[in-house]
Amino acid sequence: MSGIDTPAPHYDPYDYRHHDNPYPDYKRLRDQAPVFHNSKFDFYALSRYEDCFRAVRDFRTFSSAQGSNLENINIEVATILDSDPPVHTRLRHIIVDLFTPDSVASLEESVRDMAIDLLRPHASTGSIDVITDFAARLPMSIICRLLGFPRDDEDMLRGWTDAAVHRNEGEFGVPAEGHAAMGKLIEYFERDIARRATLPPRHDVIARLLSAEGEGRLSHGELMGFMLILSVAGNETTTKLLGNMMFQLHRHPDQRAVLLAEPSLLPSAVEETMRFDGPTQMMARTVTRDVELHGTTIPEGKKVALIFTSANRDERKYVDAESYDIRRNPRDHLGFGGGLHSCVGAALARLEARVAMQEMLALMPDFVVDETRLDRMHSPNVRGFTTVPVSFTPNPGYRA
Numbered sequence: 001m002s003g004i005d006t007p008a009p010h011y012d013p014y015d016y017r018h019h020d021n022p023y024p025d026y027k028r029l030r031d032q033a034p035v036f037h038n039s040k041f042d043f044y045a046l047s048r049y050e051d052c053f054r055a056v057r058d059f060r061t062f063s064s065a066q067g068s069n070l071e072n073i074n075i076e077v078a079t080i081l082d083s084d085p086p087v088h089t090r091l092r093h094i095i096v097d098l099f100t101p102d103s104v105a106s107l108e109e110s111v112r113d114m115a116i117d118l119l120r121p122h123a124s125t126g127s128i129d130v131i132t133d134f135a136a137r138l139p140m141s142i143i144c145r146l147l148g149f150p151r152d153d154e155d156m157l158r159g160w161t162d163a164a165v166h167r168n169e170g171e172f173g174v175p176a177e178g179h180a181a182m183g184k185l186i187e188y189f190e191r192d193i194a195r196r197a198t199l200p201p202r203h204d205v206i207a208r209l210l211s212a213e214g215e216g217r218l219s220h221g222e223l224m225g226f227m228l229i230l231s232v233a234g235n236e237t238t239t240k241l242l243g244n245m246m247f248q249l250h251r252h253p254d255q256r257a258v259l260l261a262e263p264s265l266l267p268s269a270v271e272e273t274m275r276f277d278g279p280t281q282m283m284a285r286t287v288t289r290d291v292e293l294h295g296t297t298i299p300e301g302k303k304v305a306l307i308f309t310s311a312n313r314d315e316r317k318y319v320d321a322e323s324y325d326i327r328r329n330p331r332d333h334l335g336f337g338g339g340l341h342s343c344v345g346a347a348l349a350r351l352e353a354r355v356a357m358q359e360m361l362a363l364m365p366d367f368v369v370d371e372t373r374l375d376r377m378h379s380p381n382v383r384g385f386t387t388v389p390v391s392f393t394p395n396p397g398y399r400a
């Protein structure tokens with residue numbers, strides 16, 4: 001075969017067609033252009049596991065300080081994601097022990113109660129939209145509880161966080177609506193902090209951050225940055241993971257059968273979904289010097305996309321990497337990043353995913369996704385559905 005019909009390696013995360021199924025693009029990048037230059041938007045992309053693994057550990061060369069998105073986002077707050085040591089080290093110390101597996105374990109019961117409350121109204125109907133009725137609500141409710149935001153504000157906050165990550169087709173940069181939404185979030189956070197001053201002291205995450213600010217360990221901009229990142233990072237990604245996992249179990253009935261027969265495989269199935277179809281496709285860095293890799297030079301100052309979900313399907317790293325195997329338990333995937341900026345909320349996300357999936361499978365083991373009504377969100381970083389309508393045998397006895 002001459003290969004004449006094979007498309008050339010290409011990567012454009014602003015092309016909506018790429019969002020439908022980016023994995024063939026990723027494979028061509030890994031095999032033929034492991035250092036790819038997107039000349040339209042003038043950025044580079046790394047797609048192999050080994051290269052992404054090294055880059056996230058080398059902040060001196062692959063810096064986050066100019067932002068962890070491909071676009072330069074002009075907001076007046078400083079987030080932990082967009083920092084290098086020593087600033088990053090200080091910020092990470094303030095937050096990291098709030099989200100350790102031990103710290104989040106106590107949330108399991110309330111996560112389960114919330115999940116059951118959201119699912120139960122649909123038990124007798126035999127249909128639910130996994131995203132809009134459930135997966136978009138659960139993580140937001142949990143993060144609002146952790147941050148101490150009123151329940152009535154959840155829908156409004158979710159609307160703004162959705163708008164903050166959406167990108168318009170073919171357009172490089174944050175649309176005006178996205179900037180406006182981030183502005184509204186910041187205004188909301190400022191109001192929330194002002195309101196606290198009039199209320200009895202609390203012991204939530206924000207209270208902890210406020211005391212760090214009071215002790216001079218955190219600037220006001222950094223406090224806002226934390227509120228922003230915790231609201232957005234903890235929300236969209238977990239929602240999308242649940243939708244992606246239901247979709248993969250629907251597409252792989254053999255794997256669903258294995259999971260139903262052996263529920264103890266659920267944590268492994270969550271890891272495999274993170275590897276196989278994780279919500280965070282890529283994060284960006286800026287190179288601080290010319291970098292020579294696989295015969296290509298990335299010039300100093302250029303943005304580089306680290307495509308974690310391509311790395312996670314690298315056949316140089318995983319055997320049979322393009323197959324979904326819930327027994328694999330790949331704890332070293334890059335779905336939560338790696339190295340310095342590895343996800344602070346990973347233990348919470350894993351807990352939420354395990355409990356949410358347990359409850360969804362208990363309610364509707366025979367669910368069928370209506371593929372004709374699936375819809376995707378469009379973001380260069382986050383992959384997942386905005387709607388996943390499913391039907392199932394009504395189960396009025398569910399947690400009755």
Ligand code: HEM
Nearest residue numbers: 080081233234237238241280283336337341343344345349
């Ligand atoms: C960082 C993914 C859930 C908070 C990251 C990074 C990834 C990621 C890939 C690394 C970014 C980089 O290297 O530039 C995910 C996914 C989640 C999830 C896929 C759900 C399935 C959460 C939750 C929270 C959270 C629930 C908070 C409660 C953070 C924070 C960082 C981060 C604060 C920044 C860490 C740092 O810069 O040191 N996440 N995340 N994430 N995540 Fe998550």
